[in-house]
Amino acid sequence: MSEEDQAPPIPDHIRDLAAYQPGRLIEDVIEEMGLATAVKLASNENSLGPSPLAVERIGRALWGLARYGDADSRRLREAISRKVGHPAAGVMAGNGSSEFILVMAHALLGPGLTAVMSRPSFTLYAKNAQAAGARAIEVPLGPGHGHDLEGILRQAGPEARLVFIDNPLNPTGAFLGQGEIERLLRGLPRTAILVLDEAYADFARAPRPDYGRLLADGRVVILRTFSKVMGLAGLRAAYALAAPPLAQALNKVRQPFNLNNLAQVGAMAALEDEGHVRRTLEMTWSALDRLGRELPALGLEVFPTQANFVMAGLPDGLLADDFAKKMLTEGVIVRSLSSFGLPGHVRINAGLEPELEALLGAMAKVLAA
Ligand SMILES: Cc1ncc(COP(=O)(O)O)c(C=O)c1O
Incomplete structure (x- = not known):
């Protein structure tokens, strides 16, 4: 049988679909990078945890x-x-x-x-x-x-x-x-x-x-x-x-x-x-205010947001895929927006204070390199 005969009968419009790209799992990043721990601010999750x-x-x-x-x-x-x-x-x-x-x-x-x-x-x-x-x-x-x-x-x-x-x-x-x-x-x-x-x-x-x-x-x-x-x-x-x-x-x-x-x-x-929702909103808004102050100080352009994340434009010439990969080696997961058609932008969600410390420290290091 030729390879063509063996090909499963998949319609063209399904074969041509791009697969959904989920955010990286924390445990995968830890394993792959040989890290002790990692921080994920890439999938707009709730860092306070479940109700x-x-x-x-x-x-x-x-x-x-x-x-x-x-x-x-x-x-x-x-x-x-x-x-x-x-x-x-x-x-x-x-x-x-x-x-x-x-x-x-x-x-x-x-x-x-x-x-x-x-x-x-x-x-x-x-x-x-x-x-x-x-x-x-x-x-x-x-x-x-x-x-x-x-x-x-x-x-x-x-x-x-x-x-x-x-x-x-x-x-x-x-x-x-x-x-x-x-x-x-x-x-x-x-x-x-x-x-x-x-x-x-x-x-x-x-x-x-x-x-x-x-x-x-x-x-x-x-x-x-x-x-x-x-x-x-x-x-x-x-x-x-x-x-x-x-x-x-x-x-x-x-x-x-x-x-x-x-x-x-x-x-x-x-x-x-309702208490969990209220605490989540307080944590989120305080984190977004901090990101709004500190990301521009690192040279990123921050866009106004009504969500639990910010979109940020990287300094000129930096590619989001490269940046996100380097951040991974520092144990911080951010979302490159290249799959959204924005190769120079990243998305970062609100998190707890220690997560923001890790994010900002890693960013300062990666941007200075
Ligand atoms: C705009 C938007 N809608 C829906 C979802 C998916 O939410 P759910 O977890 O309820 O499937 C997401 C997840 O990131 C999203 O960004």
């Missing part, structure tokens, strides 16, 4: 693992419904917000249709649209490194079914207010759904959009995750809000039991744990 209440309740739930759990995450969805004031029939529970992105692409896209998003923005939007056989239209950022609303509206034609807006925007931290989002929604064709990904909105110090008014339009899906402010990235839990008919349609496409028993219990506890 302690979530950890305690998950511990107690472990003995229930022999049973299938609630395939519909009903108790969790009802708790979210009470917390945000949106009917439970319009609340979806997901295995991370990345599951919603996949489910929406699977349910709403296909050949001949398009999804519109900014470039750069969260890379899973384009990838899932392409995997569904649709065209991903990536619109360059506008002034201030934010979403270019006019550009997005120009590209969202009659074939557009999904428009993805991460607000705040990953990786720049730019933020849209109520007026801008309403203007975008008014300008989109009625056939397009606006996905407002609020993974980082809890960290915004600017006023947050009134999601109740946006949801009333019927064409909006709001994504929120337990991975960031609640510190549960490894648990995989998120929720989405939409008008009930849209939520019910999307619900038919997801896997049953998409949230495992522990994720349902942990997410419910985290919703209650």
